[in-house]
Amino acid sequence: MQVSPVAKSVNFTEKLYKIFEKRKDISIEEHLLEYKKEKYSFLKISSKNIDSKDPVLLIRAGIHGDEVSGPTTIEQYGNEIFDLAHEKGVKIILYPLGNPSGFDAGLRYNIDNDKGDGGNNDFLRYELEDGSLKDDIGDGKIPFKRFMWASDSSLQVHLPLETQLMHKLLKEDPLNQVKGSIDLHQDYLTPNAPPAAYQYVAGNIQNYKPITQEISKICQVYKNQFIGAGFQTKIDESGNVVGNPLESEAIKSDEDGSIVRYDGSFTDLTYRLGVPYNVAVETTGVTPLDIACKVNLLWINGFIDLIKKHAKSD
Numbered sequence: 001m002q003v004s005p006v007a008k009s010v011n012f013t014e015k016l017y018k019i020f021e022k023r024k025d026i027s028i029e030e031h032l033l034e035y036k037k038e039k040y041s042f043l044k045i046s047s048k049n050i051d052s053k054d055p056v057l058l059i060r061a062g063i064h065g066d067e068v069s070g071p072t073t074i075e076q077y078g079n080e081i082f083d084l085a086h087e088k089g090v091k092i093i094l095y096p097l098g099n100p101s102g103f104d105a106g107l108r109y110n111i112d113n114d115k116g117d118g119g120n121n122d123f124l125r126y127e128l129e130d131g132s133l134k135d136d137i138g139d140g141k142i143p144f145k146r147f148m149w150a151s152d153s154s155l156q157v158h159l160p161l162e163t164q165l166m167h168k169l170l171k172e173d174p175l176n177q178v179k180g181s182i183d184l185h186q187d188y189l190t191p192n193a194p195p196a197a198y199q200y201v202a203g204n205i206q207n208y209k210p211i212t213q214e215i216s217k218i219c220q221v222y223k224n225q226f227i228g229a230g231f232q233t234k235i236d237e238s239g240n241v242v243g244n245p246l247e248s249e250a251i252k253s254d255e256d257g258s259i260v261r262y263d264g265s266f267t268d269l270t271y272r273l274g275v276p277y278n279v280a281v282e283t284t285g286v287t288p289l290d291i292a293c294k295v296n297l298l299w300i301n302g303f304i305d306l307i308k309k310h311a312k313s314d
Contacts, residue, residue, distance in 0.1 A: 012071060012103070013041050016096060019078050020045065025086060031169070033100065033161050035112050040100040042165055047082070047091035055311045056177045057085060057303055058275075060095040060266060061184040061296075063121050063162070065102020065109070069283060069292035070184030077297050084301060088308045093173055099162050114160045121183075122150045122163055123269035126262075135264030147272050150264065166266075179310055180277040180303040181270035184296050188285035190228035195287040197295045198222040198257035200280040202271035205258045208279065211302035212256045218298075219291050221257040222284070226250035277306050 013030075020026055029044040050056060059081075061070025074081075074096040085092050097103055099120060101111040109115040116122055118135045125133045126144040133155070137144060150157045151167040159167065187193065197219045201208060212221055228250060253259050262268050267278040281299050283292035 010041075012075070012097060012100075013043060015075055016043060016045070016078070019075065020082075023079070023082065024048075026082060031165060033165060035101055035110060035161060038101065038111060040104075042100060042162065043096055044169055045078075045092075045094040045096060047086065047093070050091045050093075050174060050177070052174075052177070054091045054177060055089070055179040055307045056091045056093055056174060057180045057182070057300075057307055058093050058173070058178045058270065059182045059184070059300065060098050060166075062096070062100075062103055063098035063183070063266070064185065065099040065105065065107045066188060067108075067184075067186035068103070069186050069287075069289055069296060070281075071097045071103065072289060073184060073293040073296040073300075076293055077300075081297070081300055085304050088304055089311065090179075090304050090307050091177075093178075095166065095169075098166065101162075110160055110162060112160075116160045116163060117158045118150065118264060120160045120163045121265045122157070122159055123167070123266050124148060124150055124264045124272065125152075125155055125157070126264070137262050139260045140262045149269070170269075175270075175273050175275075178270060178273075178275050179307040181267050181275045181279075182299055182303055183266045183280040185280055185282050186285055186287075186292065187227070187282045190284065193222070193225075193228075193284040193286065194220065195284060195291070196220040196222035196225075196257075197281070197283045197287070197292075198225070198227065198253045198259065199282060199299075200261045200263075200265075200267065201258045202260065202262065202267060202278040203276065205254075205256070205260065207277060207306060208258065208302070209256055211299060212258070214298050214302070215257075215295050219283070219287065219295055222253055223255050223257050224253060226252050227259060276310055277303055279303070 031042040271278045
């Protein structure tokens, strides 16, 4: 029997409550997104009693509704993730489904087909030296004077409802304690890509080599390849590819499958706010779901270890 779109999101939310209901060391907040035709629950799951000195790992999944591996990773490994983090003295703030209406409908964006002025992963603007504003400065070589949250009222940027809510909630989080930021994605946009994994990173990419080495044991790392996912790929309101970038416009991954990218996204914001470790994890759409989830888990576990080492060195 086919599951109705609304039931899909409701079932996912119910599953998460059941998965975590016996835990005394976490709290679950439920917020409401009110679209034109439907209302959706938006969850935030956090370690309880985050002390002012606790290092925090910030995780988001499912901002693009058709990318299911992130939310599925949380469903399958959520308890394991919290157990490992708490065992190692790391607290977690988790947004398990960033776009519940898109998840229901299998859409990249929400059910209103509202991608805002810069997509629904829109978090900052750069003011360049000539006073102009950009949301994407590529590999970061373009000089800028300052950055601003995309929700800054002076910018008058239109953000979709789910992105507006994320801005609000993030500003309430202890961002000065966040030492790692992970955004879980899937790449359905790069044409002819095989089953593989790669990542958008900010900061010192050498920190991530041990993680990519572990990933290479279970999945091809997409090394030295032109990536179609990103702002140069033309997509319609439903998230379907309608035009691929020229190879000269695409971004090429390095020998570890990493791409340095400052594109105004969630992890770009956290990097600019001083978070030491930041990654947007990508597995290609043809990668088997169980492998994609294991790749996501390796990144999460690897970041927990990095944060633990970072805390010891402070």
